[in-house]
Amino acid sequence: MFNNQSPNQLTVTRRELLHQSGCGIGALAMASLIGQTSNAGTPTSAQSPLAASEPHFVPKAKRIIHLFMNGGPSQFDTFYPKSELTRLNGKPLPDSVKNQLQQTQRKRAANIFGSPFKFKKHGESGLEVSELFPNVARHADELCVIHSMQGEIANHSPGLLLTNCGHSTLARPSIGAWLLYGLGNESGELPGYVVLCPKGLPTAQSRNWTSSFLPGIFQGTHIDIDSAGKELIPNLTRSDVSTQQQRNQVDLTQFLNRRHRDQRPGDERLESRIHSMELAFRMQTAGTDAFDLEQEPAHIRELYGKSTQGRNMLIARRLAERGVRYVQCYHGGGQPWDNHGALVPRIKKLTKESDQPIAALLTDLKQRGMLDDTLVIWGGEMGRTPTVQAGPKDVNKMGRDHHIDGYTIWLAGGGVKPGTTYGATDDLGMVITENKVTMHDLHATILHLMGLDHEQLTYRYSGRDFRLTDVHGKILKGILA
Numbered sequence: 001m002f003n004n005q006s007p008n009q010l011t012v013t014r015r016e017l018l019h020q021s022g023c024g025i026g027a028l029a030m031a032s033l034i035g036q037t038s039n040a041g042t043p044t045s046a047q048s049p050l051a052a053s054e055p056h057f058v059p060k061a062k063r064i065i066h067l068f069m070n071g072g073p074s075q076f077d078t079f080y081p082k083s084e085l086t087r088l089n090g091k092p093l094p095d096s097v098k099n100q101l102q103q104t105q106r107k108r109a110a111n112i113f114g115s116p117f118k119f120k121k122h123g124e125s126g127l128e129v130s131e132l133f134p135n136v137a138r139h140a141d142e143l144c145v146i147h148s149m150q151g152e153i154a155n156h157s158p159g160l161l162l163t164n165c166g167h168s169t170l171a172r173p174s175i176g177a178w179l180l181y182g183l184g185n186e187s188g189e190l191p192g193y194v195v196l197c198p199k200g201l202p203t204a205q206s207r208n209w210t211s212s213f214l215p216g217i218f219q220g221t222h223i224d225i226d227s228a229g230k231e232l233i234p235n236l237t238r239s240d241v242s243t244q245q246q247r248n249q250v251d252l253t254q255f256l257n258r259r260h261r262d263q264r265p266g267d268e269r270l271e272s273r274i275h276s277m278e279l280a281f282r283m284q285t286a287g288t289d290a291f292d293l294e295q296e297p298a299h300i301r302e303l304y305g306k307s308t309q310g311r312n313m314l315i316a317r318r319l320a321e322r323g324v325r326y327v328q329c330y331h332g333g334g335q336p337w338d339n340h341g342a343l344v345p346r347i348k349k350l351t352k353e354s355d356q357p358i359a360a361l362l363t364d365l366k367q368r369g370m371l372d373d374t375l376v377i378w379g380g381e382m383g384r385t386p387t388v389q390a391g392p393k394d395v396n397k398m399g400r401d402h403h404i405d406g407y408t409i410w411l412a413g414g415g416v417k418p419g420t421t422y423g424a425t426d427d428l429g430m431v432i433t434e435n436k437v438t439m440h441d442l443h444a445t446i447l448h449l450m451g452l453d454h455e456q457l458t459y460r461y462s463g464r465d466f467r468l469t470d471v472h473g474k475i476l477k478g479i480l481a
Helices: 014-020 025-033 083-087 103-108 156-165 175-183 243-262 268-290 298-304 308-321 343-367 439-449
Strands: 063-069 109-112 119-122 127-130 143-150 193-196 221-223 326-331 374-379 383-389 400-403 405-412 420-422 432-434 459-461 464-466
Touching: 063 308, 063 343, 143 432, 143 439, 175 193, 175 326, 175 439, 193 308, 243 268, 268 308, 298 308, 298 343, 308 326, 308 343, 326 343, 343 374, 374 439, 383 405, 400 405
Parallel strands: 063 326, 063 374, 143 420, 193 221, 193 326
Antiparallel strands: 109 383, 119 127, 143 405, 374 405, 383 400, 459 464
C-alpha cells in the first residue's frame, strides 16, 4: 500500500480533475505549462523498460510463433511412427514395461494401440509424417522434429506451467516475458508478447503468460481468438471523444502518473502502468490495423482458409511482421488434444482444423523471406501413451493416456537444422533412448537462437538471481543450423 497522505500529493482525484478539465481543455493548458505539445507525452525510449535492447550475441531468430496444441497431441499418430506398435496392436503391454508406469497410469493402461493412420516419407529428408498432416508434410524439409522431450509431471497444469514458465509448480515469468525483458519491444504500437487463446479453454489462465515477479509491462497480452464478429480487444476504440481529446486526456493522466511515480521511486508497478497506458492508446490504431484481415489479398486469405485457426495463423504472421517478438497461438478449445477417448474422430477433426493453416503459415513466412529469422514451434505440454486406455473396445471410442517420457515437438526456421530428427524412444515409445531434452534445454536453446545467454539473462528477486532455466538447461547444439 502507498501512503496517500503525502503532503506533495494532489488533494483531488485524477478522475475528478479530468472531469473538471472539460474533456481535454485542462490537459491542453497543463501541457503548455509542462512544455509538452498536445500530441506528445510519449516517454522517450531511454525511459521505457520496453526499449529495444541489444542481445548478448548475434541472433539467428528475431521473433517466435509458438503453435501450442493444448492437451498433448499423440506423437504416434502425427510425427513419430512406431512399427512395433503396429505389429503388436491389440496385445497386452508386457508386465516388465507396465510395472514401470505410475500407479494411476498402470491401472488405466490396457493393450498396445498401433496407430490407425498411415505414414509416408516426405521431401529429400525422408521425414515421416502422418496422413493427418498432408499439407504440413509438404514442408518436411523445413522441420526439425524432436522425439525425446521429457516432462516432469504427467498432468496438464504442471505441464503448461513447465512449458510456458520453466517451472511445473510455480507461475514463474513466462518465456515471452523473459524475451521482452531481455530484448525489449521492436514495436512502439503493439505489445511485444501476444497470446491468441480462447477464453473457453480450461487452461486459458493468465499464469501461463504471466510476468510474475518481472515488471508487469512484460506480461503477455491475451486476445480471445473465439470472439468472431466481436471486438478481439474489448474497448480498443472510443466513439464518445475525438482522438485529439483522448490524446490530451492521456497526456494529462500520464503527467500525473509520472509525478506520482517520482514521489515513490523504485516502484516498478507504477512504471509498468505508465507504459501500459501509452501502449494502449497507440494500439487503437495499430491494433485495429494488425487484426484487419481484409487488408490481405484474397489469395493470401484463401491460402490460410476460412477456419478460426486459419484466421489466427494469419493474425500471427501479421503481428510477427509488425515487430511482435513472441506470438503464442493456442489450438484445441471445446475438444483439446487431450484424447483420452474417441482419439480417432477427434484427432481427425483437430488436424483438419490445423493442417492447412500451419502449412499456410510456413509457406507465407518463407515467400516473404521471414522464415529464416522466425522460429516456429509446434507441440503441446506432453504426449500420449502407446497403449489404449482401459474400457472401450470400439476403435472410434478408444483413446490414449498422458505420457511425458519421450513426446514429440517440432521447430522450423529461425536457425534450426531443417529436415532433421533429434532424439529417440524405444520400440514401444515408452522411454527415451537417445538425446533426452528437458524443457530447460529447449528454453535455453530458444533463448540462444534469439541471441540471449540463458545463464546471463537474470533478474534479482527476493534476494537471489532468477532465470528462466533456473540452475538447469543446456543448448541443443545438434539441432542448430
